[in-house]
Amino acid sequence: MNKLRLSSLYQLTVIRFFLILREPEAIFWIFVFPILLAVGLGIAFRNRPADVLPVGATTVQITQALAADKGLSATTLNEAAGTHALATGNILLLAIQNPNGVTYEFDDTNPDARIARMLVDRDIQAAAGQREAIHAQSQLVHETGSRYIDFVVPGLLGMNLMGSAMWGLGFAIVEARQKKLLKRLVASPMPRWQYLLSFILSRLVMLVIEVVAFLGFARLVFAVPFRGPLVQLAFLCVLTSLCFSALGLLVASRAKTMEAASGLMNLVMLPMWILSGVFFSASRFPAAIQPLVRALPLTAAIDAMRGNMLQGMSLAQLATPVAILAAWLVVAFAVSLRIFRWR
Amino acid sequence: MTETQTAPPPTPRPSQDQAARGPSLVLRGLRKTFADVVAVDGLDLEVSCGECFGLLGPNGAGKTTTIEICEGLTDPDAGQVQLLGLDWRNSASQLRQLTGVQLQETQFPDKLTVEETLRLFRSFFHRGIPVEESIRTAQLEEKRNARVGTLSGGQKQRLAMACALVGDPELLFLDEPTTGLDPQARRHLWDLVDALKQDGRTIILTTHYMEEAERLCDRVAIMDHGRIIALGTPQQLIASVGAEHIVEFAVSAQESAGPGSAPGPAHGFVDADLLLKIPGVQSHRVDAGLHQLSVSVLHTAVPRIFAALAAQHLHLSEFRTHSASLEDVFVGLTGRNLRDE
Numbered sequence: 124m125n126k127l128r129l130s131s132l133y134q135l136t137v138i139r140f141f142l143i144l145r146e147p148e149a150i151f152w153i154f155v156f157p158i159l160l161a162v163g164l165g166i167a168f169r170n171r172p173a174d175v176l177p178v179g180a181t182t183v184q185i186t187q188a189l190a191a192d193k194g195l196s197a198t199t200l201n202e203a204a205g206t207h208a209l210a211t212g213n214i215l216l217l218a219i220q221n222p223n224g225v226t227y228e229f230d231d232t233n234p235d236a237r238i239a240r241m242l243v244d245r246d247i248q249a250a251a252g253q254r255e256a257i258h259a260q261s262q263l264v265h266e267t268g269s270r271y272i273d274f275v276v277p278g279l280l281g282m283n284l285m286g287s288a289m290w291g292l293g294f295a296i297v298e299a300r301q302k303k304l305l306k307r308l309v310a311s312p313m314p315r316w317q318y319l320l321s322f323i324l325s326r327l328v329m330l331v332i333e334v335v336a337f338l339g340f341a342r343l344v345f346a347v348p349f350r351g352p353l354v355q356l357a358f359l360c361v362l363t364s365l366c367f368s369a370l371g372l373l374v375a376s377r378a379k380t381m382e383a384a385s386g387l388m389n390l391v392m393l394p395m396w397i398l399s400g401v402f403f404s405a406s407r408f409p410a411a412i413q414p415l416v417r418a419l420p421l422t423a424a425i426d427a428m429r430g431n432m433l434q435g436m437s438l439a440q441l442a443t444p445v446a447i448l449a450a451w452l453v454v455a456f457a458v459s460l461r462i463f464r465w466r
Numbered sequence: 467m468t469e470t471q472t473a474p475p476p477t478p479r480p481s482q483d484q485a486a487r488g489p490s491l492v493l494r495g496l497r498k499t500f501a502d503v504v505a506v507d508g509l510d511l512e513v514s515c516g517e518c519f520g521l522l523g524p525n526g527a528g529k530t531t532t533i534e535i536c537e538g539l540t541d542p543d544a545g546q547v548q549l550l551g552l553d554w555r556n557s558a559s560q561l562r563q564l565t566g567v568q569l570q571e572t573q574f575p576d577k578l579t580v581e582e583t584l585r586l587f588r589s590f591f592h593r594g595i596p597v598e599e600s601i602r603t604a605q606l607e608e609k610r611n612a613r614v615g616t617l618s619g620g621q622k623q624r625l626a627m628a629c630a631l632v633g634d635p636e637l638l639f640l641d642e643p644t645t646g647l648d649p650q651a652r653r654h655l656w657d658l659v660d661a662l663k664q665d666g667r668t669i670i671l672t673t674h675y676m677e678e679a680e681r682l683c684d685r686v687a688i689m690d691h692g693r694i695i696a697l698g699t700p701q702q703l704i705a706s707v708g709a710e711h712i713v714e715f716a717v718s719a720q721e722s723a724g725p726g727s728a729p730g731p732a733h734g735f736v737d738a739d740l741l742l743k744i745p746g747v748q749s750h751r752v753d754a755g756l757h758q759l760s761v762s763v764l765h766t767a768v769p770r771i772f773a774a775l776a777a778q779h780l781h782l783s784e785f786r787t788h789s790a791s792l793e794d795v796f797v798g799l800t801g802r803n804l805r806d807e
Contacts, residue, residue: 134589138578145577302573310537310569312562312633313590466539 131313135321142295143329152290153329157283157337164279164402165272165345176239179205179214185225188250189218194242215239218247273348276341277428278401280334284360285367285395285421287333289388292322292371297384300375306466315465323368330364350435358438359431359445363424366448369455370420376459395421423447488551490515490637490668491536496545498531498692505531507692509545513685518659518669520683522676522792524802528692529672530570533641536670537567550636563592566635568626570642576615580606583614584628591633604628604658620651627658638662640671644678656681676792688796695799703795709748709760712790713771716756718783737778744770753803760790760798 127133143149175193179200180186189197200208205217209228216229216239225247229236299305308318334357341347349356374391378384398412399405399421408416416422423444430436430444438445489512496509506528513519521529534540535547538554538561547553552561574583584597595603601610604624609617617625623643630638643659644652652675659682662669673679679686680700688696688703696703704710717736736757738750746767748760761767764787775782797803 129589131586131589134586138575138582138586141582142575142577299575303569303571304573304575306539307567307569307572307574307629310539310562310567311587311590311629312559312592 132317132321132324135313135317136324139295139321139325140328143291143325149291153283153287153333154336157279158340161272161276161279161337161341161345164275174235176216176235176242177214178216178218178239178243179208180218180220181205182220184250185218185220185247189243189246192242192246195239195246216243218243272341272345273433274404274429275402276338276345276347277432278425280337280360281363281399281421281425281428282396282401283333283337284330284363284424285392287329288326288364288367289371289374289392291326291329292368293375293378293384293388294381295322296372296375297378297381300378300464300466301380303466309465319372322372323365326364326368327361330360334360347432349432351431351437355438356428356431359424359427359441362445362448362452363420363428366420366424366452366455369452369459372463373455373459376463395419398422400425418447420448420451423451488515489513489548490517490550491519491670492546492548493532493536494546494548496532496535496547497543498528498535498540499543500531504692506535506542509692509694511687511694511697513668513670515668516666518663518671518682518684520679520686521670521672521689522674522679522683522686522796523672523689524674524796527689529674529689530641531692532689533639533670533672537565537569537639538562563633564636566630566633566638568630568638568640568643570645572626574614574622574625574629576613578614579611580614580617580625580628581610583625584632587629588632594633595631597632600628600632603631603661605654618651620647620654623647623651623655624658627655631662636668638667638669640669642672642674644673644675652678676796680792686792688792688799690796690800696795700792703792704790707748707760707790707794707798709746709762710790711761711764711787712794713759713761713764713768713787714756714784715759715771715775715782715786716784717775717780735778736775736780740774740778741771744774747771749798751797751801753797756784758794758797760794761787 175196177196177198178189179198180189181200181202183199186197186199189195198208198214200214200217202217202219205214205219206228208214209217215233215236216227219226219228227240227243229240231237231240296305299308309315338347338349342349370391371388374387375384378387398408398416399419400416401421405416405422405425406413427441427444427448430441491511491513493509493511496506496511497504498506509528509532521532523529531540535542536549538558549561550564552564554561578586580601581597584600588594588597588600601607604627606621606624606628609621614622614625627640627643630640640659644655647655656678659669659671663682671682683700685697685699686703687694696706698706736752741747741750741757741759744767746761746763748762751758759767759771768787772782793803
């Protein structure tokens with residue numbers, strides 16, 4: 124037998140693989156689930172032709188003025204019926220002819236209603252003889268990179284890296300502690316650093332499979348763009364995975380039971396699922412909590428990945444999120460090594 | 467696989483001569499307190515090389531704490547521990563290479579095979595026996611490729627033993643190796659320990675089964691409340707009871723308790739003094755209605771015991787004898803049964 128096979132680091136790492144690959148649920152959550160999620164979201168948010176906005180008008184003249192607009196579908200209604208249709212959401216806007224001109228009834232908190240207001244007003248003004256001050260032309264662009272699926276793929280990637288690193292490390296360690304395997308290992312001459320390093324090594328190999336499978340799928344099926352250097356994207360994935368491995372280690376450093384570990388994991392991950400902009404932009408949260416949102420490792424990871432994939436930004440331009448990830452990695456790793464309980 | 471095969475032949479141990487010089491284990495004034503419980507209360511012990519030494523006592527006597535201090539898993543509050551002339555503070559990594567450990571209730575990963583588990587543990591040791599040999603020694607050949615989760619309790623325990631053996635240790639610690647096993651699996655494990663003894667290893671084991679200590683150990687320390695209350699070979703300890711045989715009997719209440727007598731246990735009516743006057747009867751005690759006499763010459767004493775009981779108009783409901791055991795030593799020293807706790 125060669126030296127490598129006899130080395131304890133090799134054995135520890137190989138055994139990690141066996142344990143992961145022999146757990147069918149883990150395979151599902153790591154490899155299949157993110158792809159299913161991407162497919163689901165891809166279907167739900169596929170780009171449709173621009174919506175036709177339903178509006179109402181109290182006179183036939185107005186309705187005719189609006190009929191030429193492809194963005195609107197206009198109906199003639201009397202005022203009472205129109206108000207009712209507006210209240211029940213059947214139309215977005217009611218244009219009421221009165222002696223002084225036209226009154227628009229609509230809900231200004233509804234973006235579609237505001238658009239309807241602009242279109243209706245433009246058409247009525249044009250019908251009344253208003254001319255464009257400047258000639259304007261529209262050129263329609265449906266480009267990859269600006270679709271929802273393009274936005275959500277880096278988010279899902281970040282979320283998946285967080286989940287697999289934290290569960291992979293945290294659960295395995297707490298299970299070993301609960302089953303007294305950890306105690307048995309420290310009673311043997313096993314170098315303790317090798318035990319932890321074996322988790323990192325196996326994680327990195329799994330990471331390659333995981334990321335390539337997911338991004339490959341996103342590329343082939345949705346033609347998601349990769350505008351930044353792939354090497355730098357790979358670096359971001361590794362950094363993200365290491366950062367969450369360190370957090371997983373921190374969560375696992377004391378927990379004695381799987382239940383306690385689960386609770387802690389969810390406590391750590393849940394805020395990030397919500398706040399870190401996996402499914403929508405994190406900048407939608409109020410300015411007051413933005414510093415907190417920005418400081419979360421998952422926000423930094425997803426920002427950096429979107430920057431790389433969608434905007435083609437270089438690592439130098441992504442220095443802030445990279446620094447945030449590195450800081451989490453170092454702090455979490457240092458603290459967990461200090462407080463780690465081997466028995 | 468059958469559990470009744472005999473133990474495999476011992477492996478030669480090259481390094482045992484050099485270790486034969488001093489004692490394998492020396493404990494001096496060992497003390498350990500958990501919160502307000504004194505687990506180990508001033509323990510002194512010396513185990514010589516090649517000895518199979520047993521720590522016997524009820525649950526909570528401090529056996530596991532003692533052995534875990536010896537294994538370097540627990541730090542004592544006070545006292546000295548020396549293994550093979552080394553101590554944990556200065557030579558921990560060296561000692562880990564020289565000791566084999568089997569802990570209570572270690573669960574190896576269910577999804578690994580026997581061979582993978584042993585290969586892992588073998589990789590931790592600089593020198594040791596081939597994995598194949600450890601599988602053979604533990605008689606797990608047929609289970610080599612079976613997942614740990616599919617093994618029986620006895621097989622899992624043998625795997626734990628094999629993991630303790632792969633480093634070819636000078637000193638082997640076994641913490642309650644047979645607890646929870648059925649009698650057949652237990653005997654199977656005893657055969658395995660026998661084989662290891664013949665290799666000349668020093669073995670230190672804890673148990674609360676007296677027959678296990680009698681069967682396996684060259685010397686035994688009986689522990690209770692964190693102290694050693696008796697120390698010697700099983701034969702010496704049994705001899706200390708003062709008699710080779712134990713007679714146990716019970717008398718039935720219907721015949722002995724008269725009408726209108728106080729509702730008390732029947733043994734209240736046995737005149738112990740009369741029994742103690744019988745030549746060869748050394749002592750008398752009562753435990754839960756069962757009278758125990760330690761007797762040196764059984765064949766002359768028993769007829770007289772019958773006669774004495776008949777003279778007191780007592781009716782025997784139970785009568786049996788057995789050779790004195792470590793259990794009787796423990797009972798004699800503490801007034802309690804080992805298995806009660």
